[in-house]
Amino acid sequence: MDNNLKNSLSICAYNIRKDVIDAVYSASSGHPGGSLSIADVLAYLYFYKMNVDPKNPKDPDRDRFVLSKGHCAPALYGVLAEKGYFPKEDVKTFRQTSSYLQGHPDMKGVPGVDMSTGSLGQGICAANGMALAAKIDHKDYRVYSILGDGELEEGQVWEAAMFAAHYKLDNVTAFIDFNGLQIDGDITKVMNPTPIDKKFEAFGWHVIHINAHDFDEIDAAVTEAEQTKGQPTMILMHSTKGKGVSFMENNYEWHGMAPNQEQYEQAIAELDAKIKELEACK
Numbered sequence: 001m002d003n004n005l006k007n008s009l010s011i012c013a014y015n016i017r018k019d020v021i022d023a024v025y026s027a028s029s030g031h032p033g034g035s036l037s038i039a040d041v042l043a044y045l046y047f048y049k050m051n052v053d054p055k056n057p058k059d060p061d062r063d064r065f066v067l068s069k070g071h072c073a074p075a076l077y078g079v080l081a082e083k084g085y086f087p088k089e090d091v092k093t094f095r096q097t098s099s100y101l102q103g104h105p106d107m108k109g110v111p112g113v114d115m116s117t118g119s120l121g122q123g124i125c126a127a128n129g130m131a132l133a134a135k136i137d138h139k140d141y142r143v144y145s146i147l148g149d150g151e152l153e154e155g156q157v158w159e160a161a162m163f164a165a166h167y168k169l170d171n172v173t174a175f176i177d178f179n180g181l182q183i184d185g186d187i188t189k190v191m192n193p194t195p196i197d198k199k200f201e202a203f204g205w206h207v208i209h210i211n212a213h214d215f216d217e218i219d220a221a222v223t224e225a226e227q228t229k230g231q232p233t234m235i236l237m238h239s240t241k242g243k244g245v246s247f248m249e250n251n252y253e254w255h256g257m258a259p260n261q262e263q264y265e266q267a268i269a270e271l272d273a274k275i276k277e278l279e280a281c282k
Contacts, residue, residue, distance in 0.1 A: 001216050001219050005215075007278055007282060009040070009044055009215055010040075010278050011275055011278045012043040012047050012082060013040045014039070014244060014271050014274050014275045014278070015078075016043060016078035016079050017036050017271050019074065019075075019077065020035040020074040020075055020078050021245070021264060021267045021271070022091050022092050022268075023077060023095075025258055025259055025261075025264040026091075026094060026096075027094045027258065028258045030073075030103065030256070030258055031072055031073075031074065031255060031256045032242065032245075032248060032258070032259070033179075033181070033242045033255045034069060034072045034075075034148055034255060035074040035075035036241070036245060037177055037241050038146055038239070039078070039243065039244070040212060040213050040215065040243075041218055042076070042079040042146075043079065043082075044222075045065060045144055046079045046080075046082075046083050047082075047083070048219075049063075050063040050065065050142075050144065051063045051141065052065075052083075054083055054084040054085045054111070057112050060139075062141060063141050063143070064114045064127070064130050064142075064143045065114055065143075065145070066114060066117065066126055066127040066130070066146075067105055067117055067145070067146055068117060068123025068124045068145050068146060068147040069117075069123070069146060069147055069148035069177065070104040070105050070117030070118040071103070071104060071118065072148070073102070073105050074094060077101055080110070085110075085111040085112035086112075104116070114130075115127070120151040121151060121154030121160070122156060124147055124157060124160045125160045127143045127144075128143075128164045128169060128172060128232075130143045130172075131143040131164070131169040131232075132167055135167070135171065141171075142172070143171060144172075144173050144175070145172070145174045146176075146177060147175070147177065148177050149176055149177060149178045149179065149180065149193060149196070150183070150193075153187075153191040153193060158199075161203040161204075162204075165205060168230045168231065168232075170229050170230055170231055170232060172232045173225040173233050174232065174233070175234075176234060176235070176237060177237055178238050179240060179241035179250075181241045181252040181255065182255060183252070183255045183256055197209065197236055200234045205232050205234045206228045206233045206234070207233075207236060208221045208224055208225070208234070208235050209236050209238065210235055210238070211237075211238055212237035212238060212243075213240065218235075222235070241254070244271055244274065245267045247266070
């Protein structure tokens with residue numbers, strides 16, 4: 001991947017992070033930590049990899065994306081706004097009673113949302129259903145989904161893992177946001193899901209490890225997934241919870257907490273500084 005493209009995707013990812021902070025601050029609630037950690041892969045998928053068109057969000061041949069960890073809707077709304085599915089200023093109406101941007105993704109009310117999610121474990125199941133439908137209908141679209149590492153504590157995830165391998169869904173690529181933290185702290189102390197890679201491999205998945213914040217590694221992994229036949233692929237993204245905002249990084253308390261005005265201003269200033277730095281490299 002050339003440097004200009006990586007630079008453009010990085011700027012996009014930091015703008016998504018600004019959208020996350022704007023949304024959660026405006027609502028005085030939400031989940032910033034795990035939203036910030038997936039901004040890079042969302043920028044990559046929507047602005048480089050996926051076949052999607054904001055002018056035709058229901059195109060039957062489009063690629064699909066399912067945010068299985070639906071509480072991180074601020075990141076999904078951010079990338080959809082950046083892509084042009086709806087006005088960017090609407091991000092600031094997040095979770096308000098008059099807004100269509102609910103606390104969790106709503107496929108009936110939000111352009112570009114392919115599946116309503118929120119109850120953990122169900123999103124990856126829906127993604128598998130979409131992938132199986134593509135096989136049955138002889139369609140070429142691919143399905144992408146992001147799960148949280150804490151979400152792996154849900155038994156339904158492992159039913160989905162068995163299903164995808166059994167039906168050889170090589171058109172589904174799932175990402176695990178492996179930041180090591182959930183709402184109550186370290187995932188290994190709450191309900192240890194590790195070793196994640198060996199478990200998915202045992203279920204019949206092709207597993208790839210990457211740095212979630214490195215576009216070369218993201219691209220190489222997605223390309224490898226496309227070339228893998230007869231198996232679904234799980235990309236285990238080693239990420240930083242709260243990525244991009246110094247006081248939120250690696251702090252589980254920011255899993256589901258909104259910043260106050262001072263914290264909001266600091267977060268936006270840090271993100272703006274990073275965007276300015278990246279724009280200077282163009």
